[in-house]
Each structure stands twice: as C-alpha cells, then as structure tokens.
Amino acid sequence: MSDLVADNVSMRFTTPTGQTVHAxxxxxxxxxxxxxxxxLGPSGCGKTTLLNIVAGFLRPSEGIFRLGDxxxxxxxxxxxxxxxxxxxxxxxxxxxxxxxxxxxxxxxxKDTAEKVEKWLDIVGLQGFGDVPTYQLSGGxxxxxxLARCLINDPDVILMDEPLGALxxxxxxxxxxxxxxxxxxxxxxxxxxxxxxxxxxLLGERLFVMAPRPGRLHKxxxxxxxxxxxxxxxxxxxxxxxxxQKREEILTMIWDMEEEIMGQVAGSDTA
Amino acid sequence: xxxxxxxxxxxxxxxxxxxxxxxxxxxYVARTERIDAVFGNPERALGGWYWIICGVSxxxxxxxxxxxxxxxxxxxxxANEMCQVAKLEAAGNPIRSxxxxxxxxxxxxxxxxxxxxxxxxxxxxxxxxxxxxxxxxEAKAIVSEMKSLMIxxxxxxxxxxxxxxxxxxxxxxxxxxxxxxxxxxxxxxxxADQIAKAESQPGWGEGSDEIPIAPASAAGYKFDAAAKxxxxxxxxxxxxxxxxxxxxxxxxxxxxxxxxxxxxxxxxLKRTVSNMKKLLKRVDDGAIFPSSxxxxxxxxxxxIDATAIDQLGAFHWVDTFLMPGGKITAxxxxxxxxxxxxxxxxxxxxxxxxxxxxxxxxxYKGFPLLWYEWRxxxxxxxxxxxxxxxxxxxxxYPVPDDQGNLxxxxxxxxxxxxxxxxxxxxxxxxxGHVWDSLVRVLLGLFFGIILGVPLGLFMGLSRFAKGYFxxxxxxxxPVPPLAWAPLILTIFGxxxxxKIFLLFMVAFAIMVISARxxxxxxxxxxxxxxxxxxxxxxxxxxNVIAPNSLPEILTGIRISIGVxxxxxxxxxxxxxxxxxxxxxxVARKQSDYEIIWVTIILLGLLGLMxxxxxxxxxxxxxxxxxxx
Numbered sequence: 001m002s003d004l005v006a007d008n009v010s011m012r013f014t015t016p017t018g019q020t021v022h023a024x025x026x027x028x029x030x031x032x033x034x035x036x037x038x039x040l041g042p043s044g045c046g047k048t049t050l051l052n053i054v055a056g057f058l059r060p061s062e063g064i065f066r067l068g069d070x071x072x073x074x075x076x077x078x079x080x081x082x083x084x085x086x087x088x089x090x091x092x093x094x095x096x097x098x099x100x101x102x103x104x105x106x107x108x109x110k111d112t113a114e115k116v117e118k119w120l121d122i123v124g125l126q127g128f129g130d131v132p133t134y135q136l137s138g139g140x141x142x143x144x145x146l147a148r149c150l151i152n153d154p155d156v157i158l159m160d161e162p163l164g165a166l167x168x169x170x171x172x173x174x175x176x177x178x179x180x181x182x183x184x185x186x187x188x189x190x191x192x193x194x195x196x197x198x199x200x201l202l203g204e205r206l207f208v209m210a211p212r213p214g215r216l217h218k219x220x221x222x223x224x225x226x227x228x229x230x231x232x233x234x235x236x237x238x239x240x241x242x243x244q245k246r247e248e249i250l251t252m253i254w255d256m257e258e259e260i261m262g263q264v265a266g267s268d269t270a
Numbered sequence: 271x272x273x274x275x276x277x278x279x280x281x282x283x284x285x286x287x288x289x290x291x292x293x294x295x296x297x298y299v300a301r302t303e304r305i306d307a308v309f310g311n312p313e314r315a316l317g318g319w320y321w322i323i324c325g326v327s328x329x330x331x332x333x334x335x336x337x338x339x340x341x342x343x344x345x346x347x348x349a350n351e352m353c354q355v356a357k358l359e360a361a362g363n364p365i366r367s368x369x370x371x372x373x374x375x376x377x378x379x380x381x382x383x384x385x386x387x388x389x390x391x392x393x394x395x396x397x398x399x400x401x402x403x404x405x406x407x408e409a410k411a412i413v414s415e416m417k418s419l420m421i422x423x424x425x426x427x428x429x430x431x432x433x434x435x436x437x438x439x440x441x442x443x444x445x446x447x448x449x450x451x452x453x454x455x456x457x458x459x460x461x462a463d464q465i466a467k468a469e470s471q472p473g474w475g476e477g478s479d480e481i482p483i484a485p486a487s488a489a490g491y492k493f494d495a496a497a498k499x500x501x502x503x504x505x506x507x508x509x510x511x512x513x514x515x516x517x518x519x520x521x522x523x524x525x526x527x528x529x530x531x532x533x534x535x536x537x538x539l540k541r542t543v544s545n546m547k548k549l550l551k552r553v554d555d556g557a558i559f560p561s562s563x564x565x566x567x568x569x570x571x572x573x574i575d576a577t578a579i580d581q582l583g584a585f586h587w588v589d590t591f592l593m594p595g596g597k598i599t600a601x602x603x604x605x606x607x608x609x610x611x612x613x614x615x616x617x618x619x620x621x622x623x624x625x626x627x628x629x630x631x632x633x634y635k636g637f638p639l640l641w642y643e644w645r646x647x648x649x650x651x652x653x654x655x656x657x658x659x660x661x662x663x664x665x666x667y668p669v670p671d672d673q674g675n676l677x678x679x680x681x682x683x684x685x686x687x688x689x690x691x692x693x694x695x696x697x698x699x700x701x702g703h704v705w706d707s708l709v710r711v712l713l714g715l716f717f718g719i720i721l722g723v724p725l726g727l728f729m730g731l732s733r734f735a736k737g738y739f740x741x742x743x744x745x746x747x748p749v750p751p752l753a754w755a756p757l758i759l760t761i762f763g764x765x766x767x768x769k770i771f772l773l774f775m776v777a778f779a780i781m782v783i784s785a786r787x788x789x790x791x792x793x794x795x796x797x798x799x800x801x802x803x804x805x806x807x808x809x810x811x812x813n814v815i816a817p818n819s820l821p822e823i824l825t826g827i828r829i830s831i832g833v834x835x836x837x838x839x840x841x842x843x844x845x846x847x848x849x850x851x852x853x854x855x856v857a858r859k860q861s862d863y864e865i866i867w868v869t870i871i872l873l874g875l876l877g878l879m880x881x882x883x884x885x886x887x888x889x890x891x892x893x894x895x896x897x898x
Contacts, residue, residue, distance in 0.1 A: 055802055075801035087795035090894040091817045101803035104813070134897035145799075152803060 002068035002078075002155045004031040004054065004188060009063035011049055011214075022213030023049040027063070029207070029216065031190065033155070036182050036225050038191045038203030040249065042256050046214025047192045051158050054190065055081050067155060077101060080149035084161045086141040088133045088148075094120070095129035097144055101152040112151075119147040122184075123177065139170035143177070150181065159191040163198065172233055175201055179228045196249050200224055200242060201233060208249060210256055218252065220245075272473065278343035278618050282334050285327045292324035330617065338607065339616035341592035342474050348588045349474040349481045352598040353605035354493035355578060355585075360600045361500035362571055365507050369568045376568075378559045382424055385552055389417045392545055401539060405531070412527055412546060419520055420553050423512055426560040430514045437564050440507050444570030447499050451577045457495035464491070475619065481598065481605040489581060497600075500574075507567070511556030521554050615864040623864045624871070633702070634853050634865070639872075640704040644696040652690030660685035704872065706848040710766060711834045714773025718830060722778040723823055726785025727815060736786075747779035751837040755844055764845035769838060776837050777830040784826025788819025821888075821895040828884045835877055850876075 011024040023046040031037050039047050052058045054065055056075040065072040067079065088097050096103075098119060099112040113129075120126050123143040128136075133144065142162060149157060159178075163171045175198065182189055193199050199206055204225045210217035222245070224236050236242055296318070307314045334340045341348055368377040375383075396409045422428050450456040460468075468486035471477065485494040528550065532543045579586050589597065596609015606612065615623075627634050630641035663681040670676055678686070686692050728735040746754075755772055762768035792815050800810045842851025843858075850869050857865035888895075 055798070057798055057801070075798070077802070077804035079802060081799060081802040083795045083799060085795065087793065087799040089796065089814060089817070090897055091820070091892070100800070100805075100813070104800075104803060104805040104809050132894065134894040148799075148803065158802075 002033055002188075003066075004156055004190075005066040006030075007064050007066065009053065009060045009065060011046065011053065011058070012061045024053075024060070025213035025215050027216060029219075031156075031188055031205075033188050034186045036189045036191070036202060036204040037207065038193055038199040038205075039207045039209060040193060040196060040199040040253070041207075041209030041214075041217070042211055042253050042260065044214075044260070045209040045211040045256075047209060048160060049214065050209075051081075051160050051190065051192055054156070055079055055158050077105075077152050078155045080152055080154035080157050082142070082145045082149050082157065082159045082162045084164050086138070086145045088141055088144060090132075090134040092133060093129065094125065094131050094133055094136070094144055097133055098129075098147045098151055100148060115151055116147075119151050122150075122181070123147045137170075139166050139174065142166065142174060146177070146181070150185065150187075154187070156188045156190065159189065161192055161194060164194060171198075175233060176228070178202060179225060182225070183229050196246055196253070197237065200245055200249070201228055201236065206249075208252060211260060217256075272476070274618050274622075275343040275346060278334065278339055278616075282331065282340050282343065285331045285334070288327040289324055289331065292320040292327070295320045296324065333614070333617050335592075336595050336610040337614040337616040338593050338611040339618055341588065342616065343618075345585075345588050345592060346474055347487065348585060348593065349598060349605070349607070350483075350486055351490055351582070351585045352589055352593070353481050353483055353600060354485050354490045354497070355582060356598050356600035356605055357497035358493050358500055358574075358578060361497045361504055362574065364504040365567065365571050368507075368564070369571070371568075371572070378424070378557065379561070381552070381555075381557050382420065385420055385549060385558075386417065388545075388549055389413055389420070392542070392549065395542065399539060399542065401535075405534065405539075408527070408531055409542065409546075412524060412531065415520070415524060416546075416550060416553055419517065419524075420558060423517070423553075423556070423558040424560055426563065428514060428517075429560050429563055430512065433510060433512055434563070436506075436510050437567060440503060440510070441566035441570050443503050443506075444567065444574060447496060447503065448570065448573050448577050450499075451492065451496055451574065451581055456492055460485075460491050475616070479604050480607060483600075483603075483605050489583070489585070492581065493578070496574075512559045512563075513556045521550065524550055613863050615867050620864055620867050620871070624868045627865070627868060630702075635856065637848060638702040640700070640702040642698040642700050645699045646690065646694045646696050648687075648690035648692050648694040650690075650697060650699060652688065655688045657685065657688045659688050703848055703850055703853055704876070706766075707838060707842065707850045708876070710769050710849070711773060711831070711838055713766075713770045714834055714838075715777045715827070715830055717770070717774045718777025718781050719827065721774075722781025723785045726782040727789045727811065727819065729782065730786040730789025730819075731811070731815070739782075743779055743782055746775070747783075751776045751833070752840050752844075755837075755841050759841070759845050769841045769846070772841055773834045773838055776833050780830045780833065781823070781826050784822045784829075785819055788822030789815050791822065792818040821892050824884070824888050824892065828881065828888075831880045831884065832877065835873065835880075839873065 006027045006029050009024060009027040010022070013021045013023055015021060027050070039050065041047055049058065053060050054072065056072050056079065059073070072079075089100065092100070095113070095116045096109075098116045099107070099109065102112045102115070103109065116129060117126070120128060123146050125140060125143055125147070128140070133141065136144070145162070162178075163174050166174060178189070178191070179202065181187070191199075191202055193202075200222060201224055203220070203222055206220040206222055207216055208218045208220075209215065224239075224242060227236055299318075299320075303314075366372065370376045373380070393410060393413045396406060396413065399406075401409070464485070467484040468490075471482040471484050471486075474481055485491045528543065528546050531546075532540075535543060582589070593611060595614075596607065596611045598605055598611075599608050626632055628639050630638040633639060633641075660681060663684050665679060665681045667685070668676050668679050668682050676682075725735070725739065729739055730736070751772060754775060758772045758775070759768040762771050796814055796818065797810060800814045805813065838849070839851035839854070842849040843855040846852050850872055854866055854869040857863075857869065
C-alpha cells in the first residue's frame with residue numbers, strides 16, 4: 001500500500017531580511033492510495049510549498065513525508081508532476097516530450113512508440129506525435145504534460161494549478177479528463193488550485209489551508225468527484241448542495257483574506 | 271571605345287532603370303496595402319525584395335558616379351582634355367597664389383601683417399630681457415627701423431619705377447596670352463610629332479599612367495601651348511622684387527648694426543639676435559608691394575581663367591557634373607585624378623583587379639587569394655598528429671651503427687608518420703590569403719566554442735564556478751583584443767598560433783557569457799519536470815539546459831564571428847605574411863586604393879556569407895525560440 005503520509009511536517013524559511021516565515025506548521029494527514037485530493041487556500045498559505053515537499057524539491061524543516069514505507073528525500077519517478085504552464089521542452093516533438101522519462105531511463109524511442117501512442121490516445125491527441133510542441137495551444141500542451149507524467153506510471157500525480165491558465169471551455173474538458181484518468185488508472189492525485197469550483201468538482205477530499213503559519217484549516221469528504229465520473233459536470237455545478245458548499249468555502253477563504261489584511265493593517269499602525 | 275566602357279555604360283543605364291522601376295513598384299505595393307497595414311504594424315517591414323534591388327542599385331550607381339567610371343565610359347576623352355586645362359592652371363599657380371584668388375588676402379598683405387606682428391613681439395620681448403639700458407635702446411631702435419622700412423615698402427610713393435615697368439610687362443603678356451586663347455587659329459596646326467604622340471598614347475585608365483598627358487584635340491593643343499607660355503610668364507613674374515637703392519642701403523646698415531649688437535651680447539640675448547636677423551631677411555625679400563601696384567596682373571590672370579572655362583565649352587559641364595568630388599591636376603610629368611576619383615577606384619577597375627588577384631597563377635605577392643594545391647597526405651595528417659605520440663612508444667630511437675647506418679624501428683617509424691616524413695599520395699588542399707584568414711577565424715571560433723560553452727554552462731549552474739572564473743573572464747574580456755595582440759603575438763609567434771589564440775580569447779569570453787546567460791535562463795519548472803521524470807543531473811544538463819541555452823549560444827556564435835573577423839584583420843595587419851588583412855596592409859603602405867577596396871569588398875562578402883549561414887542555422891535549429 002503506497003499511502004502518502006504527512007507526519008508532523010513543518011517548513012520554515014528565512015527571508016533575506018532575516019525574518020522567519022512559517023510556510024507550513026505541524027501538518028498531519030494520510031492520503032490513501034487512489035484518493036483524489038484537492039488543496040485550496042488563499043495565497044501564501046503554503047500550498048505550493050506543500051506540493052514541492054511532496055515532489056522532493058524541498059526538504060521539510062521538521063517531520064517527514066512518507067510514500068508507502070519510504071521517506072521522501074528527493075524527486076523521483078514515483079511522484080509525477082504537472083505544472084501550471086506545462087513546462088514542456090519546446091525543442092522536442094510531442095512524442096519526444098511524452099517519452100522523455102522513459103528515454104532518460106534508457107529506453108529506445110522505437111520501443112516506446114506504442115506506449116506514446118496509447119497515452120496520446122487517452123489524452124485525446126492521437127496522431128500528434130510528430131508535431132513540434134511549440135505549435136500547440138495551451139490546452140493541448142497541458143494534455144501532453146499529463147501524458148508525459150502518466151507514461152512513467154507514478155504512484156502519485158501532483159498537479160500545481162494545472163488548469164489555471166486555460167480558458168473556461170478547455171478547462172471543463174480538462175477537468176473531465178482528469179476525472180477520467182483518475183478513474184481509469186486508480187492513481188493517487190493531489191491537485192492544487194485557486195478555483196473553489198474546481199476544488200469541489202475534482203476533490204474526493206478537499207483541504208482548505210490557512211496562512212501564517214500555513215496549516216490545515218478544514219478538511220472535507222465530497223461526493224462530487226465520484227458523481228462527475230457519471231454525470232455532466234455542469235449538472236453537478238447546478239446542484240444546490242454544490243452551491244451551498246461553494247458558498248461555505250468561499251466565505252471561509254474571504255474571512256481568512258480579511259484577517260490577513262487586518263493583520264497587515266494592524267502591524268502597520270502598531 | 272573599349273569593351274569595358276560599353277559594359278560600364280550599359281550597366282549605368284540598367285542601374286538607373288532598376289532604381290526607377292523598383293521605386294514605382296514599391297510605391298504601388300505600398301498603395302495597395304494601405305488598407306490593411308497601418309503605421310507601426312511590423313508587417314509593413316516584411317518582404318520588399320524590390321527595395322533590396324533599389325538599395326543595391328543606388329549604392330552601385332553612386333560608386334560608378336563618384337569614382338568617375340561613368341564619366342570615363344561616356345566621355346573617354348574628358349580626362350585628357352581636363353589634363354591640358356590642369357596644365358595651364360598649374361603653370362599659372364605661382365602667379366595666382368600671390369593674389370586673393372584662392373585665399374582671402376593677397377600674399378603681400380599676409381606677409382605684412384605677419385611680419386609686423388612678429389616685429390611687435392620682438393620689441394615686447396626686448397623690454398622683458400635682462401640687458402643694459404644702452405643695449406635696450408639700440409635693440410629697440412633696430413626693431414623700429416625694420417618696421418618703418420617694411421611699412422615704407424607698402425607705400426605707393428616709394429614704389430620703384432623699374433619694378434612698375436616689369437609689372438606692366440607681365441600684365442601685357444598675360445593679356446596677349448588671353449587673346450591667343452580666344453583666337454581659334456592659335457597655336458596653328460599641330461606638328462607631326464605631336465599628332466603621333468597623341469595617337470600612340472593609351473586611353474584613360476588603360477596605360478601605366480592613368481590619364482594620357484599629350485594633347486589630342488584642337489582645344490587640347492591650345493591649352494597645352496598656353497600652359498607653356500604661362501610657365502614662362504610665371505617664371506619672370508617670380509623674379510619681381512619690390513626694392514629701391516635706398517632700401518638696400520638701409521638693409522645693409524641694419525645688418526651691420528645687428529652684427530655690432532651681437533658682438534656685445536651673450537647667452538640669453540643670442541636668441542633675440544637670431545630673431546632680428548631672420549626678420550630682416552624677410553623684409554629684404556621684397557615680397558611686400560603697395561596694395562594696388564599689381565592689380566593689372568591680378569586682372570590678367572583672372573581673365574585667363576574665365577577665358578579657359580569659355581574655351582573648354584561642353585567639357586566644362588562634363589567636369590562639373592560627371593566628375594564630382596574632385597578634379598584632375600597636372601604635375602610636372604603626369605596628370606592625376608584627385609578627390610573621389612582617386613581614392614574611390616572605378617568599379618570596373620576594381621572588378622578587373624579582383625579578377626586578376628583571383629587568378630591562381632597571379633594572386634597577391636605570389637600567393638593566390640583562394641585556390642588549392644596538391645600536398646602529400648602525410649603533410650596533411652602531420653598537422654593533426656602530435657609528434658609526442660612517438661615518444662610514448664616503448665624503446666629508444668635508433669642510433670647509427672658502426673657503418674653509420676640507421677636501422678628504423680617502430681619508434682622511429684611512428685615519428686616519421688607523425689611528422690609526415692614518408693612517401694604518400696597527394697590530396698588537394700585549399701590554400702590562399704582568404705583561406706588562411708578563414709581557417710584562423712574558424713579555428714579560433716572552434717576552440718572558443720568547445721571550451722567556452724561548457725564553462726559558461728558550468729558557471730550558470732554552480733556558485734563555485736561562477737565565483738571562481740568570473741573575475742578572470744570579466745577582467746580580460748573588456749580589454750580590446752588589439753590591446754592584447756602585441757603581447758600574444760610576441761608569446762605565440764606572428765604565424766597562425768598567435769592569431770588563433772587571440773581569436774580564441776575573443777570568442778571564448780563571448781561564448782562563456784552567452785552560454786551562462788542561456789543556462790541561468792532555464793525556467794525552474796522545466797528543471798523540476800525533468801527531475802520528477804527521473805532524469806539524472808547529467809541528463810538534465812544534456813537534454814534540458816543545453817538545448818534551452820541554444821538560442822543564446824547561437825547568438826553568441828554570431829557575435830563572435832563578427833568580432834573575430836574584425837580582430838583577425840587587425841592582427842594580420844600587425845604581423846604576418848598571408849591573409850586578407852596582410853593584403854590590405856601592404857596595399858595601404860603602397861596607397862593602392864584598388865586593392866584596399868578589393869579587400870574591403872572581400873571581407874564584406876565573407877562576413878555576409880557567415881551571417882547568412884548563421885541565420886540559416888538559427889532558423890533550422892531553434893524555430894521554437896521564444897515560444898516555450
């Protein structure tokens with residue numbers, strides 16, 4: 001069982017001016033295999049820091065993250081990552097981007113061709129293998145980033161605001177795609193997002209984080225992701241329960257933001 | 271008319287036609303797109319091959335025009351005609367220079383002002399010098415005497431009647447010459463000898479002298495004869511001095527007084543005395559005249575200049591409009607083009623020179639510009655294999671036996687191979703001035719790239735490398751390459767080694783900086799992505815950072831090529847025996863404008879070729895630039 005476990009994780013930075021910033025404090029949670037978690041919170045609450053620690057780009061100041069039995073000490077193929085801007089290698093073709101991980105581990109391009117075709121098919125880009133990446137639209141690039149990550153067969157997929165830069169229509173299609181992939185592959189997925197709607201739709205579980213210090217504020221278990229597999233996403237959005245949850249979380253985040261503003265204003269006058 | 275003239279004439283017409291046609295076309299295109307392209311729209315700058323033609327044609331036309339190639343093609347006799355006029359002008363110059371014709375003041379006034387100022391200065395300096403009162407009084411008396419003597423010369427009342435008669439004589443001879451210039455029958459039929467000379471001389475730009483000097487037309491004979499007469503008049507004119515017997519006596523008296531003064535002086539005052547002597551000699555020259563004394567000669571020479579232009583007729587307009595930026599002047603034995611006609615060689619001559627130099631049998635200084643030669647393959651591989659290889663072979667080099675014979679062993683055979691000292695078949699190898707320059711640039715660039723790019727990437731990724739190497743590179747880079755040249759050429763020798771090292775230094779710094787910029791410009795999310803896809807640091811360097819830096823590296827190469835060319839040519843000018851810069855340097859020493867221009871054109875074309883090549887490479891390799 002490769003569950004993702006946070007054990008009392010804290011992260012502190014020292015700014016160039018000498019102040020200590022508590023990006024994360026005493027984070028404890030367990031994400032079971034196959035769960036879909038979305039993380040939501042106002043800016044500065046440590047969402048991206050959390051993701052970077054899980055990915056292995058950062059080492060926590062205290063506590064450990066475990067994936068299965070292993071402690072996370074650095075980046076690895078067991079945790080695939082999808083970035084906001086795709087972060088594709090624009091000098092490579094679509095196929096070369098998708099099988100990048102496989103080639104880095106010594107597989108030959110001609111052996112990976114079948115896999116590449118399969119994954120391009122899943123993300124809806126069949127036949128695009130030889131196209132230069134830079135010629136594609138933002139939505140297509142994000143699909144390639146997904147395929148590039150999935151072809152490595154990671155245990156956990158980490159997504160850092162993956163749909164943030166897309167237009168509304170493409171975004172909705174991509175949300176369905178993420179759900180479809182979640183269902184078909186049974187991967188553990190952790191999505192960081194700014195959009196409350198997206199967090200509700202995609203999150204089987206939902207963490208709302210609070211800033212200063214970055215911490216877990218509230219945790220939800222939601223039915224919408226499961227429903228999204230069968231129903232139209234727009235119908236779910238119109239569901240009164242969905243609307244009520246959305247208002248609840250929005251108010252929560254608004255309050256946090258106001259609190260921050262108050263703190264800042266208070267420190268100014270003090 | 272020679273074939274070359276016809277070709278030039280036609281080319282000029284074609285160029286004018288092309289300019290007109292492309293302007294009409296360009297304006298037509300601009301009119302049709304006015305609806306969809308507004309000012310500031312970059313699309314307006316795209317395309318426009320016809321403007322390329324227009325620009326090239328304009329430059330060529332200006333070249334044909336200002337080098338007088340067009341004049342030579344359309345009016346081949348113009349130079350000879352103007353040469354005769356120049357002879358008359360040159361003969362009259364000693365007279366002309368005495369009057370306010372090319373100057374603002376006539377010579378007499380200039381001399382008067384100058385000498386008076388110097389005498390005043392001398393008088394002031396006497397006041398300041400250390401001497402007895404009697405000495406001071408005498409010195410001041412001498413100076414003031416000289417001054418009044420000089421001013422006396424400028425007074426009409428002192429004007430000598432003998433001098434006045436000589437002035438009148440010269441004036442009447444000038445009038446006479448003027449009348450002859452206007453006379454159609456002057457100077458009579460040319461002699462058979464003159465005709466033979468005129469017919470046998472080569473045309474403009476065809477012989478070893480660029481302009482045929484012997485007169486060859488009615489007007490030519492006239493100017494030629496007038497020039498001869500004028501030089502006689504000028505000779506007599508230069509003998510005229512404004513002096514009188516009283517003047518000479520006073521001068522002699524002054525001389526004696528200065529001598530007496532000198533006898534009593536020592537040390538510091540010697541300078542004053544020598545200044546007095548110098549100024550007295552000037553006054554003695556008799557170059558100062560009453561202001562209106564020589565007006566008749568002034569009028570006479572001006573009249574002749576005006577008549578000369580009249581008599582020149584249509585050639586005056588040829589001179590004005592077809593031979594711009596300079597004129598033809600006559601020396602004692604030849605006529606030469608001056609101004610742009612001289613330093614801007616004619617395109618047709620330049621092409622002919624290029625053609626001559628490009629011929630492998632001719633070349634420059636016995637070395638072709640760009641050709642090939644057959645060399646044994648051993649002599650080619652010798653440059654690539656270090657001789658040291660032989661030292662690594664076990665054993666000892668053979669020594670002579672009792673009979674003095676050497677028995678080659680493996681070690682000596684390896685050495686022979688490494689030095690190319692064996693019989694082998696020959697292969698063609700490029701050679702020549704252009705090739706040598708090219709090889710130097712390419713080798714310098716090559717080493718600069720293969721060493722500079724890795725170091726630059728390393729510096730972009732490692733705090734140690736950046737800190738450690740940065741001071742070194744940033745200290746030597748801003749020094750102009752030519753400031754390094756004397757040192758480098760002394761250490762590495764004036765042959766290829768030194769120049770290649772110099773170019774390497776230039777290219778290295780540029781490549782380090784561009785590769786470093788490229789490496790630091792890699793976005794963090796790409797590196798993160800590569801990490802989480804399982805790439806090792808080496809794979810990330812090879813597959814992410816290196817390609818991501820490629821645009822900067824290619825731009826760096828493009829800049830390096832330009833700077834290397836500039837440095838190379840300058841380095842070749844400093845020292846060496848081959849290369850385009852060497853050719854230009856020798857041509858410069860001999861003021862051979864044609865070859866200087868040939869090298870300039872060669873360098874321009876080679877640079878253009880390189881840049882077009884780089885543009886092509888950039889288009890092929892990094893079409894994704896700026897689109898990530």
